[in-house]
Amino acid sequence: xxxxxxxxxxxxxxxxxxxxxxxxxxxxxxxxxxxxxxxxxxxxxxxxxxxxxxxxxxxxxxxxxxxxxxxxxxxxxxxxxxxxxxxxxxxxxxxxxxxxxxxxxxxxxxxxxxxxxxxxxxxxxxxxxxxxxxxxxxxxxxxxxxxxxxxxxxxxxxxxxxxxxxxxxxxxxxxxxxxxxxxxxxxxxxxxxxxxxxxxxxxxxxxxxxxxxxxxxxxxxxxxxxxxxxxxxxxxxxxxxxxxxxxxx
Amino acid sequence: xxxxxxxxxxxxxxxxxxxxxxxxxxxxxxxxxxxxxxxxxxxxxxxxxxxxxxxxxxxxxxxxxxxxxxxxxxxxxxxxxxxxxxxxxxxxxxxxxxxxxxxxxxxxxxxxxxxxxxxxxxxxxxxxxxxxxxxxxxxxxxxxxxxxxxxxxxxxxxxxxxxxxxxxxxxxxxxxxxxxxxxxxxxxxxxxxxxxxxxxxxxxxxxxxxxxxxxxxxxxxxxxxxxxxxxxxxxxxxxxxxxxxxxxx
Numbered sequence: 001x002x003x004x005x006x007x008x009x010x011x012x013x014x015x016x017x018x019x020x021x022x023x024x025x026x027x028x029x030x031x032x033x034x035x036x037x038x039x040x041x042x043x044x045x046x047x048x049x050x051x052x053x054x055x056x057x058x059x060x061x062x063x064x065x066x067x068x069x070x071x072x073x074x075x076x077x078x079x080x081x082x083x084x085x086x087x088x089x090x091x092x093x094x095x096x097x098x099x100x101x102x103x104x105x106x107x108x109x110x111x112x113x114x115x116x117x118x119x120x121x122x123x124x125x126x127x128x129x130x131x132x133x134x135x136x137x138x139x140x141x142x143x144x145x146x147x148x149x150x151x152x153x154x155x156x157x158x159x160x161x162x163x164x165x166x167x168x169x170x171x172x173x174x175x176x177x178x179x180x181x182x183x184x185x186x187x188x189x190x191x192x193x194x195x196x197x198x199x200x201x202x203x204x205x206x207x208x209x210x211x212x213x214x215x216x217x218x219x220x221x222x223x224x225x226x227x228x229x230x231x232x233x234x235x236x237x238x239x240x241x242x243x244x245x246x247x248x249x
Numbered sequence: 250x251x252x253x254x255x256x257x258x259x260x261x262x263x264x265x266x267x268x269x270x271x272x273x274x275x276x277x278x279x280x281x282x283x284x285x286x287x288x289x290x291x292x293x294x295x296x297x298x299x300x301x302x303x304x305x306x307x308x309x310x311x312x313x314x315x316x317x318x319x320x321x322x323x324x325x326x327x328x329x330x331x332x333x334x335x336x337x338x339x340x341x342x343x344x345x346x347x348x349x350x351x352x353x354x355x356x357x358x359x360x361x362x363x364x365x366x367x368x369x370x371x372x373x374x375x376x377x378x379x380x381x382x383x384x385x386x387x388x389x390x391x392x393x394x395x396x397x398x399x400x401x402x403x404x405x406x407x408x409x410x411x412x413x414x415x416x417x418x419x420x421x422x423x424x425x426x427x428x429x430x431x432x433x434x435x436x437x438x439x440x441x442x443x444x445x446x447x448x449x450x451x452x453x454x455x456x457x458x459x460x461x462x463x464x465x466x467x468x469x470x471x472x473x474x475x476x477x478x479x480x481x482x483x484x485x486x487x488x489x490x491x492x493x494x495x496x497x498x
Contacts, residue, residue, distance in 0.1 A: 070475040090339070097478050098486070136476040177493060225498040226319040227385040229346050237347070240489040241498060244426060249474040249490060 001048075002029070003038045003134045005141055011041050015059050016049060023058045026051065036063060044068045044139035068139030072099040072248035075195040077161060078235045079104045079153040081202035084113040087232035092125045092144060094236045096132035098243055101195075102143040103129070106153040110204035118146050150199075150210055154217045157197035164197040165242075166219040167234050168211045176222040176238060180245045196242055200234040250287050250297075251278070252383045254390055257290045264308050265296060272307045275300065285312060293317045293388035317388030321348040321497035324444040326410060327484045328353045328402040330451035333362040336481035341374045341393060343485045345381035347492055350444075351392040352378070355402040359453035367395050399448075399459055403466045406446035413446040414491075415468040416483050417460045425471040425487060429494045445491055449483040 004026075010017045016039050018026070026037065031051055039047045039060065046068050052061035078095050080088060082105055092103055105122070107114050115121040125144040133141045147153050157164040163183055165176065183193055199219065201210075215221055224237055243249045253275075259266045265288050267275070275286065280300055288296045288309065295317050301310035327344050329337060331354055341352055354371070356363050364370040374393040382390045396402050406413040412432055414425065432442055448468065450459075464470055473486055492498045 093479075094482050094485075097476055097482050099474075099476060136478065138476065175496075176498060177496065225348075225492070227346055227348060227387065229385065230342075233343050233346050236343075236485070237489050237498070240486050241493045243474070244490045244493055247424075247426065249425060249486070 001036060001038050002026075003040060003137065005040050005042050005130060005134060008041045008043055008045075011039075011045075011047065011062075014062050015056075016047060016062060018058050018060060020058060023060075026060070040068065040139060042139075042141050044071060046139070068137075070099075070137050071139045072243060072246070074193075074242065074246045074248060075101045075161075076239060076242060077102050077104060077157065077195070077197045078239060079106055079147070079157055079197060079199040080235050081106060081108045081150075081200065081231065082111045082114045083202050083231045087203075087230075088121075088125060089128055090232045091235050092128050093132045095239055096129050096138065096142050097136045098236065098239045099138075099248060100142050100239060101140075102145070104153060104156070105144070105146045106148060106150055108150040108202055108210060109207050111202045112204065122146055151213065153199060154214050154219060157199060158218050161195040161197040162191075162193040163195075164199065164219040165238060166199045166211065166214040166221050167201070167224055167238050168221045169201075169205045169223075169228055170208070170211070171221045171223040174220070174222050176224055176241050177245070179220050179222050180242065184245060198235055198238045198242070200238065201231065203231045250285060251275075252287045252289060252386065254289050254291050254379060254383060257292055257294075260288075260290050260294075260296065260311075263311050264305075265298060265311060267307050267309060269307060272309075275309070289317065289388060291388075291390050293320060295388070317386075319348075319386050320388045321492060321495070323442075323491065323495045323497060324350045324410075325488060325491060326351050326353060326406065326444070326446045327488060328355055328396070328406055328446060328448040329484050330355060330357045330399075330449065330480065331360045331363045332451050332480045336452075336479075337370075337374060338377055339481045340484050341377050342381045344488055345378050345387065345391050346385045347485065347488045348387075348497060349391050349488060350389075351394070353402060353405070354393070354395045355397060355399055357399040357451055357459060358456050360451045361453065371395055400462065402448060403463050403468060406448060407467050410444040410446040411440075411442040412444075413448065413468040414471050414487060415448045415460065415463040416450070416473055416487050417470050418450075418454045418472075418477055419457070419460070420470045420472040423469070423471055425473055425490050426494070428469050428471050429491065433494060447484055447487045447491070449487065450480065452480045
């Protein structure tokens with residue numbers, strides 16, 4: 001069923017006010033008055049709606065309300081380095097499909113392409129996140145933001161999450177699976193992990209000093225395997241591993 | 250280190266003959282005579298090479314030979330339905346990074362875009378596979394081929410693999426993790442699984458009759474979670490899950 005997002009304050013007792021763009025989209029589909037579609041408030045509430053008979057401008061009628069059950073039980077954040085071309089578009093789109101909670105961008109030493117206009121890039125990526133959230137049936141729209149430099153990303157992730165994975169192509173010993181198995185093991189069940197951050201680098205990877213910095217602040221350095229993953233692939237692979245391990249796939 | 254592929258017959262006792270394109274690429278890098286690069290025979294042998302003093306046309310000198318250790322221990326095949334735009338480019342590129350053995354394309358009922366010129370599309374995807382294999386350090390170049398219709402893909406996968414996963418968006422009960430845990434469990438260790446096929450659908454998903462067909466022939470229907478994955482995302486998520494589960498990440 002086709003799906004739209006509104007702000008919670010646009011949801012009334014028996015009707016919802018859409019923005020003009022979404023309303024025009026619905027009208028363009030030439031739905032019958034009783035044909036159903038979903039409006040989500042971005043806070044895990046889905047409203048099954050119809051246009052109704054009145055066709056009041058921008059307003060649709062609520063037929064049924066229910067909780068969205070598609071959200072993963074673990075809160076995940078991806079910290080991705082700025083990279084070339086449309087690589088981040090891809091990262092954001094796929095991360096949203098996989099259930100990411102938010103995506104935070106930062107600059108590291110080997111970044112070859114930091115946008116001149118960061119707010120504009122963020123706005124574009126936020127639009128991609130919203131479209132992906134509509135398409136895959138999310139109950140929230142993951143936020144895309146910028147946080148400055150790698151050091152800021154590391155400090156933020158440590159403060160916000162129970163566990164931070166720093167994906168480093170030169171790490172050979174500690175694989176992501178070892179780390180997840182350890183931290184989500186029965187022995188660790190008193191320290192229950194509810195939120196995980198994943199930090200990944202730019203096309204050229206991290207400098208050793210960056211990995212050392214991340215480790216010294218308390219992140220866990222992990223390998224994503226023997227093959228070198230592209231900068232847009234690494235966050236998706238790490239996120240898939242996390243969702244798989246925690247039964248959210 | 251920069252990496253090239255040659256055919257095994259181009260490898261001599263102490264030198265290797267490159268094709269003109271790769272040789273020109275090396276020359277364009279203006280390497281010193283003793284600077285090193287890797288030439289792989291596509292059969293898991295890496296040759297560390299240099300241009301040497303002679304600069305003989307197309308021929309480079311072997312400095313050291315070693316086995317490639319980057320290949321996963323499980324042989325995986327992705328059967329992907331034809332889909333629009335550059336979606337298959339993405340599937341092939343990421344699948345190669347993740348260690349796929351080969352990618353086989355087929356047509357299903359809801360395919361909205363089957364190429365008029367299949368050999369040309371395959372040739373393009375094979376080039377993408379080769380580039381990805383160079384970049385991520387594979388010991389082989391995964392093959393990209395076409396097999397016809399879904400029925401052919403199902404029959405082929407059952408014949409070629411120890412286990413076939415049919416990823417179906419309407420499956421709610423059997424998650425991919427349940428299936429992998431069962432088939433790779435200690436109790437099943439006498440039936441050791443060495444090869445796994447993954448079948449995924451086009452943008453519009455599979456028709457129920459297609460899932461029934463696949464099941465009746467012996468594939469295992471699995472869910473990739475509650476969120477609807479795009480056609481190019483599903484094979485990568487399933488392959489990541491497989492590689493993670495089998496300790497190949």
